[in-house]
Amino acid sequence: MDWQDEGAILSVRPHGESSAIVEAFTAGHGRHAGVVRGGASRKIAPALMPGAQVALTWRARLDQHIGTFTVEPVTSRAAILSDRLALMGLNAVCALLHVTLPEREPHEALYAASVALLDRLAAGPDWPSDYLRWEAKLLEDLGYGLDLGRCAVTGTRDDLAFVSPRTGRAVSTAGAGEWADRLLPLPAVLLGQGRGLPAEVVAGLRTTGHFLERLMADLGHRPLPEARRRLIEALAGM
Numbered sequence: 001m002d003w004q005d006e007g008a009i010l011s012v013r014p015h016g017e018s019s020a021i022v023e024a025f026t027a028g029h030g031r032h033a034g035v036v037r038g039g040a041s042r043k044i045a046p047a048l049m050p051g052a053q054v055a056l057t058w059r060a061r062l063d064q065h066i067g068t069f070t071v072e073p074v075t076s077r078a079a080i081l082s083d084r085l086a087l088m089g090l091n092a093v094c095a096l097l098h099v100t101l102p103e104r105e106p107h108e109a110l111y112a113a114s115v116a117l118l119d120r121l122a123a124g125p126d127w128p129s130d131y132l133r134w135e136a137k138l139l140e141d142l143g144y145g146l147d148l149g150r151c152a153v154t155g156t157r158d159d160l161a162f163v164s165p166r167t168g169r170a171v172s173t174a175g176a177g178e179w180a181d182r183l184l185p186l187p188a189v190l191l192g193q194g195r196g197l198p199a200e201v202v203a204g205l206r207t208t209g210h211f212l213e214r215l216m217a218d219l220g221h222r223p224l225p226e227a228r229r230r231l232i233e234a235l236a237g238m
Helices: 078-082 084-100 108-123 128-141 173-182 198-218 226-236
Strands: 002-015 019-026 030-036 053-059 068-075 160-163 170-172
Touching (some): 002 084, 019 053, 019 068, 019 108, 030 053, 078 108, 108 128, 160 173, 170 173
Parallel strands (some): 030 068
Antiparallel strands (some): 002 053, 019 030, 053 068, 160 170
């Protein structure tokens, strides 16, 4: 059993004296793990950083085995490591992909969105809005997508300001009425309208977080990753 693919490294952990178990999010094989022989060595370890883009060859005697990876660097994205906030963003992305994605199940659209976000994290500081919209894409890809096209109450496409915590549908200011305080916020940035201020991004993450918690409950009542909470706290302090 073998295949070749490209992917972004999500995590690396020691295996034995000199090897490492690498988990990557790949284009055609989803979230997939494999053993990298010599992965703990000074020669190979620098290429096995979370967020790095790599070319992978996976081999195993049987498909259900963990198998081994041969890894070739493609893009290091090392700039993320020198930016504290970007590193928090990277950790949140990797953690969410690890806990939400089934193993070895392709998610090609989400993969493309994730690679684009990792490139944004490495390019500079103007990425928090992209991270928020990436969480919305994650929800959509896993069947928990938000319906933000029109108001669930009035049918209008204008003045959308809230999201129903029950249905995930948008609600306008007029449609919310006296129920506004029971609804989730819908900042313009979550609608794809410009690059929001940190406070707007945090408000949007409250909304995506509500539905991520629902997803995690359906997966077995696991909590959301601490890496995501730390990122939100950092954005809230800006």
